[in-house]
Amino acid sequence: MATDFRLKEQLSALTDRIVDSYQDIGSINHLGHCPLPSTSAVVEIINDLKEILYPGYRRRQNLHLGNVTYYVGDLVDGLHDKLTQQISRALRYDYDQKHGEDCDQRRLIDFEARGQQEAIRFLDSLPDMRRILATDAQAAYDGDPAASGLHEIIFCYPGLEAVTVHRIAHQLYRQRIPLIPRMMSEYSHSLTGIDIHPGATIGPSFFIDHGTGVVIGETCEIGTGVKVYQGVTLGALSFAKDGEGNLVRGTKRHPTIRDRVVIYANATILGGGTIVGEQSVVGASVWLTKSVPPNTMVTIETPSLRLREAS
Amino acid sequence: MATDFRLKEQLSALTDRIVDSYQDIGSINHLGHCPLPSTSAVVEIINDLKEILYPGYRRRQNLHLGNVTYYVGDLVDGLHDKLTQQISRALRYDYDQKHGEDCDQRRLIDFEARGQQEAIRFLDSLPDMRRILATDAQAAYDGDPAASGLHEIIFCYPGLEAVTVHRIAHQLYRQRIPLIPRMMSEYSHSLTGIDIHPGATIGPSFFIDHGTGVVIGETCEIGTGVKVYQGVTLGALSFAKDGEGNLVRGTKRHPTIRDRVVIYANATILGGGTIVGEQSVVGASVWLTKSVPPNTMVTIETPSLRLREAS
Amino acid sequence: MATDFRLKEQLSALTDRIVDSYQDIGSINHLGHCPLPSTSAVVEIINDLKEILYPGYRRRQNLHLGNVTYYVGDLVDGLHDKLTQQISRALRYDYDQKHGEDCDQRRLIDFEARGQQEAIRFLDSLPDMRRILATDAQAAYDGDPAASGLHEIIFCYPGLEAVTVHRIAHQLYRQRIPLIPRMMSEYSHSLTGIDIHPGATIGPSFFIDHGTGVVIGETCEIGTGVKVYQGVTLGALSFAKDGEGNLVRGTKRHPTIRDRVVIYANATILGGGTIVGEQSVVGASVWLTKSVPPNTMVTIETPSLRLREAS
Numbered sequence: 044m045a046t047d048f049r050l051k052e053q054l055s056a057l058t059d060r061i062v063d064s065y066q067d068i069g070s071i072n073h074l075g076h077c078p079l080p081s082t083s084a085v086v087e088i089i090n091d092l093k094e095i096l097y098p099g100y101r102r103r104q105n106l107h108l109g110n111v112t113y114y115v116g117d118l119v120d121g122l123h124d125k126l127t128q129q130i131s132r133a134l135r136y137d138y139d140q141k142h143g144e145d146c147d148q149r150r151l152i153d154f155e156a157r158g159q160q161e162a163i164r165f166l167d168s169l170p171d172m173r174r175i176l177a178t179d180a181q182a183a184y185d186g187d188p189a190a191s192g193l194h195e196i197i198f199c200y201p202g203l204e205a206v207t208v209h210r211i212a213h214q215l216y217r218q219r220i221p222l223i224p225r226m227m228s229e230y231s232h233s234l235t236g237i238d239i240h241p242g243a244t245i246g247p248s249f250f251i252d253h254g255t256g257v258v259i260g261e262t263c264e265i266g267t268g269v270k271v272y273q274g275v276t277l278g279a280l281s282f283a284k285d286g287e288g289n290l291v292r293g294t295k296r297h298p299t300i301r302d303r304v305v306i307y308a309n310a311t312i313l314g315g316g317t318i319v320g321e322q323s324v325v326g327a328s329v330w331l332t333k334s335v336p337p338n339t340m341v342t343i344e345t346p347s348l349r350l351r352e353a354s
Numbered sequence: 355m356a357t358d359f360r361l362k363e364q365l366s367a368l369t370d371r372i373v374d375s376y377q378d379i380g381s382i383n384h385l386g387h388c389p390l391p392s393t394s395a396v397v398e399i400i401n402d403l404k405e406i407l408y409p410g411y412r413r414r415q416n417l418h419l420g421n422v423t424y425y426v427g428d429l430v431d432g433l434h435d436k437l438t439q440q441i442s443r444a445l446r447y448d449y450d451q452k453h454g455e456d457c458d459q460r461r462l463i464d465f466e467a468r469g470q471q472e473a474i475r476f477l478d479s480l481p482d483m484r485r486i487l488a489t490d491a492q493a494a495y496d497g498d499p500a501a502s503g504l505h506e507i508i509f510c511y512p513g514l515e516a517v518t519v520h521r522i523a524h525q526l527y528r529q530r531i532p533l534i535p536r537m538m539s540e541y542s543h544s545l546t547g548i549d550i551h552p553g554a555t556i557g558p559s560f561f562i563d564h565g566t567g568v569v570i571g572e573t574c575e576i577g578t579g580v581k582v583y584q585g586v587t588l589g590a591l592s593f594a595k596d597g598e599g600n601l602v603r604g605t606k607r608h609p610t611i612r613d614r615v616v617i618y619a620n621a622t623i624l625g626g627g628t629i630v631g632e633q634s635v636v637g638a639s640v641w642l643t644k645s646v647p648p649n650t651m652v653t654i655e656t657p658s659l660r661l662r663e664a665s
Numbered sequence: 666m667a668t669d670f671r672l673k674e675q676l677s678a679l680t681d682r683i684v685d686s687y688q689d690i691g692s693i694n695h696l697g698h699c700p701l702p703s704t705s706a707v708v709e710i711i712n713d714l715k716e717i718l719y720p721g722y723r724r725r726q727n728l729h730l731g732n733v734t735y736y737v738g739d740l741v742d743g744l745h746d747k748l749t750q751q752i753s754r755a756l757r758y759d760y761d762q763k764h765g766e767d768c769d770q771r772r773l774i775d776f777e778a779r780g781q782q783e784a785i786r787f788l789d790s791l792p793d794m795r796r797i798l799a800t801d802a803q804a805a806y807d808g809d810p811a812a813s814g815l816h817e818i819i820f821c822y823p824g825l826e827a828v829t830v831h832r833i834a835h836q837l838y839r840q841r842i843p844l845i846p847r848m849m850s851e852y853s854h855s856l857t858g859i860d861i862h863p864g865a866t867i868g869p870s871f872f873i874d875h876g877t878g879v880v881i882g883e884t885c886e887i888g889t890g891v892k893v894y895q896g897v898t899l900g901a902l903s904f905a906k907d908g909e910g911n912l913v914r915g916t917k918r919h920p921t922i923r924d925r926v927v928i929y930a931n932a933t934i935l936g937g938g939t940i941v942g943e944q945s946v947v948g949a950s951v952w953l954t955k956s957v958p959p960n961t962m963v964t965i966e967t968p969s970l971r972l973r974e975a976s
Contacts, residue, residue: 046749047778050785054745057788058738061717064792065733068799070815073721075729079816082723095372099384101393107386111376116369123365127357140814156358163361166368170375177379188590188601189551189572192451193381194390195533199540222817229821236547236566236858236877238895240811255547255858256567256585256878258895258930261811273549273569274585274878274896276930276949279810290810308569308587308622311930311949324975327587327622328641330950330968340975343968346641346654353635353651406683410695412704418697422687427680434676438668467669474672477679481686488690499901499912500862500883503762504692505701506844510851547858547877566858567878567896584860584880585896619880619898619933638898638933639952657952657965664946664962 077146079136080129085226088129091122092211096173097197123162130220131158137221161218168214175247179206182248186270201235202251212241245269246302253308260297262315267302272327274309280317280332301337388457390447391440396537399436402429403522407484408508434473441476441531442469448532472529479525486558490517493559497581512546513562523552556580557613564619571608573626578613583638585620591628591643612648699768701758702751707848710747713740714833718795719819745784752787752842753780759843783840790836797869801828804870808892823857824873834863867891868924875930882919884937889924894949896931902939902954923959 065072073079090102095118099106106114135154139145183196183203190196196203208231212224224241232238236255239245243259246267251257253273259265263277279296295315304319306312307327312319319325320337329341376383384390401413406429410417417425446465450456494507494514501507507514519542523535535552543549547566550556554570557578562568564584570576574588590607606626615630617623618638623630630636631648640652687694695701712723717740721728728736757776761767802825805818812818818825830853834846846863854860858877861867865881868889873879875895881887885899901918917937926941928934929949934941941947942959951963 046746047781050781051745053785054741054788055738057791058734058741060792061737061741061795062730062734064795065720065730068795071719071795071799071802071819073719073728073816074733076721078726079722079820081726082820097382097384098376099387100390104389104392106384108373108376111385112369112373115372116366119365119369119372123362124357136816140816159358159361163364166365169368170371173372173375173379173382177382180382185601188603188605188607189553191532191536194384194447194451195536197382198390198393198533199536201540201543221813222820225813225817225821229823232823232877233856234544238875238877242811253549253569255543255549255569256896258875258877273587274567274931276895278930290807292810294810296810308589309585309620309931313949322975327624329970330965331970335972338975340971340973342971343641344971348640348642349651349653349655350646351651353633353649408693408695409687410698411701415700415703417695419684419687422696423680423684426683427677430676430680430683434673435668470669470672474675477676480679481682484683484686484690484693488693491693496912499914499916499918500864502843502847505695505758505762506847508693509701509704509844510847512851512854545855564860564880566854566860566880584898585878619900620896620931638935654952659951659953660962660964660966661957662962664944664960 075145077135077139078132080132080223080226082226082230084125084129085223086230088122088125089208089211089227089230091118091125092169093207094118095122095169096176096207100194100197119166122166123159126162126165127155127159129158129223130161130215131155133220133222134158134161161220164218165214172210172214175210176203176207178247179203179249182250182268182270183252186250187252201237201254205231205235205237205239205251205254205257206245206249209239209241209243209245213243213245216241243297256309262295263297264299266300266304266321269300269303270305272306272308272310275306276311276313278311278313280314386456388446388450389443391443391534391537393537393541395436395440396534397541399433399440400519400522400538400541402433402436403480404518405429406433406480407487407518411505411508430477433477434470437473437476438466438469440469440534441472441526442466444531444533445469445472472531475529476525483521483525486521487514487518489558490514490560493561493579493581494563497561498563512548512565516542516546516548516550516562516565516568517556517560520550520552520554520556524554524556527552554608567620573606574608575610577611577615577632580611580614581616583617583619583621586617587622587624589622589624591625697767699757699761700754702754702845702848704848704852706747706751707845708852710744710751711830711833711849711852713744713747714791715829716740717744717791718798718829722816722819741788744788745781748784748787749777749781751780751845752783752837753777755842755844756780756783783842786840787836794832794836797832798825798829800869801825801871804872804890804892805874808872809874823859823876827853827857827859827861827873827876827879828867828871831861831863831865831867835865835867838863865919878931884917885919886921888922888926888943891922891925892927894928894930894932897928898933898935900933900935902936 131154184190212227216224228241237257239259240261242261243263245265248268250270256274258276260278283291298312298317300319301321303322306325310325310329312331314332318334323335323339326342442465495501523538527535539552548568550570551572553572554574556576559579561581567585569587571589588609594602609623609628611630612632614633617636621636621640623642625643629645634646634650637653753776802818806812834849838846850863859879861881862883864883865885867887870890872892878896880898905913920934920939922941923943925944928947932947932951934953936954940956945957945961948964
């Protein structure tokens with residue numbers, strides 16, 4: 044390559060200008076602090092967990108009841124270590140943020156001990172999580188005439204992918220682990236186009252079909268056997284602000300969806316006080332900011348369209 | 355790391371509880387059966403096929419007519435083996451599901467022979483597929499004023515990516531290969547946000563612009579020269595159920611779109627009996643459940659909006 | 666595997682048919698020309714740039730002001746070479762397209778020299794880019810009650826991801842580098858579901874929440890402190906054609922959004938002459954093709970819904 048080395052000599056001055064900007068604009072760099080959780084480690088944890096939750100579908104084939112214990116035991120052992128390290132980092136980061144400390148080495152062992160406890164508490168939740176995920180897979184089969192069987196759903200359906208990662212992330216959210224739940228849900232969002240905040244509470248037998256564009260907010264409560272289609276937003280109506288004009292965080296801002304509700308494509312349901320009653324159906328493209336009683340079918344008025352000859 | 359090993363000893367009991375759940379809840383594990391098709395092998399097959407369909411753009415550069423035969427020949431040879439193996443597995447899985455068998459080794463050779471035949475039948479379709487994909491790339495150039503040329507479209511356009519994978523998956527769907535077509539289309543869905551069921555029939559010169567949120571159902575029929583924008587749903591209106599309340603699978607549930615129709619962003623067209631006639635235009639955000647004659651422009655009524663001073 | 670080798674012998678005839686199609690249908694292959702930019706190299710460049718723009722969050726941890734200069738200096742040095750090579754290829758390709766030349770080796774050095782100049786001009790823009798990205802991250806925190814802090818936003822928010830890649834791609838677009846800006850924006854589109862054309866002009870403190878389905882067209886102009894939600898389209902109303910029926914490229918086709926405007930989920934704003942005035946609010950699902958004065962709140966009429974008992 045015909046590099047002009049005189050030009051290239053400018054680069055060291057440029058490097059200095061970039062590094063200077065780390066001091067001027069400190070808000071978007073992370074220098075001289077304890078390490079944060081690692082995105083790639085979090086993705087590895089999700090993929091290990093999928094091997095345990097749905098054995099025989101992905102990385103490892105030819106598993107049977109005679110060898111699966113070794114395989115799963117090894118995965119659990121590795122997950123214990125990975126989760127302990129990542130959770131410790133997240134707890135440490137959170138503590139330092141809140142207490143204005145900066146990676147005081149004397150406290151290191153405390154955070155690792157708490158990280159291990161939380162890792163084990165999380166792993167303990169896996170058998171129950173499988174029980175619920177089996178209802179989600181079955182709900183997809185029962186709800187989609189294009190599904191040829193459970194295997195196709197476990198292999199291919201982005202809805203099951205998103206719900207699986209949500210149930211993992213929500214468990215960690217309930218354990219009040221900082222950062223990691225949202226890293227998980229955004230990884231799944233990137234794969235599926237389905238954006239479920241880890242805080243959302245979702246009952247068993249949940250099915251999202253197609254899924255691209257679905258948004259489910261932090262304080263949503265969703266019952267049993269709910270079915271949701273692509274483009275559905277379960278969102279906030281407006282944000283409360285405090286006396287100083289800052290957003291109030293932590294209030295119920297997103298709707299409540301009761302058991303066996305179906306919400307068709309691109310419907311928008313907004314507001315923390317909005318409740319869709321049991322077994323109701325919300326039609327495609329409905330825009331809803333008020334509660335709906337049980338057993339109600341809500342549809343848009345057949346829209347007036349204009350037809351004229353195409354030019 | 356300050357691991358507490360007494361805590362860690364709990365893990366073997368946990369592993370046992372997880373493995374027990376594989377017996378209790380057998381629907382979402384695949385243990386002791388013939389291996390299923392592999393997601394990573396299917397992705398590799400797609401990427402090898404793209405090298406053949408669009409040579410010189412991706413992995414291998416500096417190809418010319420003097421060396422491209424060796425490169426393509428080698429890819430075709432490898433694809434023959436990969437496709438044979440994955441198709442055999444899918445056929446085997448399907449047979450076992452339907453006949454309640456479980457990986458009877460005596461039948462192994464039969465499935466491999468059928469797998470090879472289907473692999474060769476598929477590879478034979480590639481020259482014609484290139485002919486059609488060239489019309490799709492040209493349609494993108496003709497339809498998008500932001501496109502600087504065909505190279506940009508082949509490199510970057512998610513619409514062409516989705517249509518390419520669809521034409522591959524649809525060929526395998528027509529050969530009645532189980533599982534693999536949907537694995538392919540969901541891989542493409544994950545990359546592009548465009549969800550085309552492998553069963554959809556799509557004519558040449560098809561262009562999807564932007565594409566995120568597009569859903570095209572299994573029984574759609576789309577003519578020649580159709581153009582579709584982001585967020586368009588070509589979906590089902592409702593699902594028929596049989597006497598026992600189970601979904602009826604396999605009926606025509608999704609619309610028919612005739613030649614040279616344009617469908618703008620976020621339009622929703624539903625129902626197996628809905629036909630949009632030749633050269634018609636469906637405007638942005640239109641919601642359509644009835645047929646439209648040829649040469650018709652359908653738009654929403656200019657919506658009444660409320661304007662007031664922002665607080 | 667039970668391969669039938671007589672069947673496999675057909676493959677060489679098939680290879681010949683495929684290679685023949687490269688001559689018949691030359692529009693979608695790139696044989697015997699100068700190498701094009703490489704998608705994987707472009708992705709590597711983006712990831713290296715993120716390490717410089719947000720140090721300490723991704724690949725490399727344990728950075729502090731004592732060692733960050735070495736790390737960044739090394740990245741800048743590598744980026745100089747990668748950018749020079751990829752930009753040279755893009756310039757070369759563009760020249761050959763326009764002048765009907767085909768990789769004349771005598772001109773090689775000219776393109777590399779220009780590539781290096783443009784690479785250095787691009788790298789020089791990084792300190793200012795960091796300044797603007799810090800305002801984008803802060804806008805996300807100020808605008809989302811679910812955000813726990815800036816770290817969560819930098820780690821997880823697809824909106825910041827998309828804006829970061831946009832600011833990189835837009836700088837190269839302003840330097841009139843062909844192909845590479847769009848390769849970058851479509852990489853980001855694939856990860857986030859947010860489709861921002863590299864040509865769009867976007868002021869500081871820009872925040873996209875959730876983001877899936879957002880489309881921002883090439884000739885959009887967006888002011889300071891604008892906030893946009895999922896599914897928003899800032900698009901073209903119709904395309905001008907010249908006397909021969911070909912699309913006119915390069916005119917202002919997309920709207921202008923002034924300072925501190927908020928656009929809620931799934932709103933559609935179309936047309937190159939449409940201006941949304943300062944501090945106005947466009948409600949969810951609004952469909953707008955006309956200008957709106959400053960300080961205006963635009964909402965849809967509360968839609969009439971039909972409620973009946975669900976069957």
